Amino acid sequence: MEKINALAEEITQLSSGLADKEKVFNEKEAELRKNEGELKTDRDKYHAEHQDAGTKVDPAVLKQYRYIQNKYSDAMALAVNGICSGCNKRIPPQLYIELQKWNELISCTNCHRLLFYQEPAEEVK
Numbered sequence: 827m828e829k830i831n832a833l834a835e836e837i838t839q840l841s842s843g844l845a846d847k848e849k850v851f852n853e854k855e856a857e858l859r860k861n862e863g864e865l866k867t868d869r870d871k872y873h874a875e876h877q878d879a880g881t882k883v884d885p886a887v888l889k890q891y892r893y894i895q896n897k898y899s900d901a902m903a904l905a906v907n908g909i910c911s912g913c914n915k916r917i918p919p920q921l922y923i924e925l926q927k928w929n930e931l932i933s934c935t936n937c938h939r940l941l942f943y944q945e946p947a948e949e950v951k
């Protein structure tokens with residue numbers, strides 16, 4: 827009889843342990859499902875934004891960009907120290923000044939790549 831009681835006790839403990847584990851598991855599962863839902867929402871959001879980006883860009887700029895891209899794989903070039911990094915030609919000083927103001931899209935007078943300005947790196951002393 828005592829043996830049976832001991833066994834019964836053991837079973838009760840095991841099943842309560844199991845219930846605890848099941849509870850933890852269910853909680854984890856719910857958490858993961860929630861994360862999954864959030865990730866899917868994020869993914870959909872980025873996807874929509876990406877599709878949107880194509881329509882937000884000025885069509886003229888996009889056309890120019892695609893045109894340049896047909897000629898060069900890199901349609902954009904860095905302008906450093908007054909030089910277009912795409913064709914290594916000097917950018918007219920007035921244009922370079924305009925470029926530094928960053929008000930409008932400027933393309934290289936030589937290769938027509940869209941230029942973006944980067945401040946010259948400071949010399950290491």
Ligand SMILES: [Zn+2]
Nearest residue numbers: 910913934937
């Ligand atoms: Zn150029």
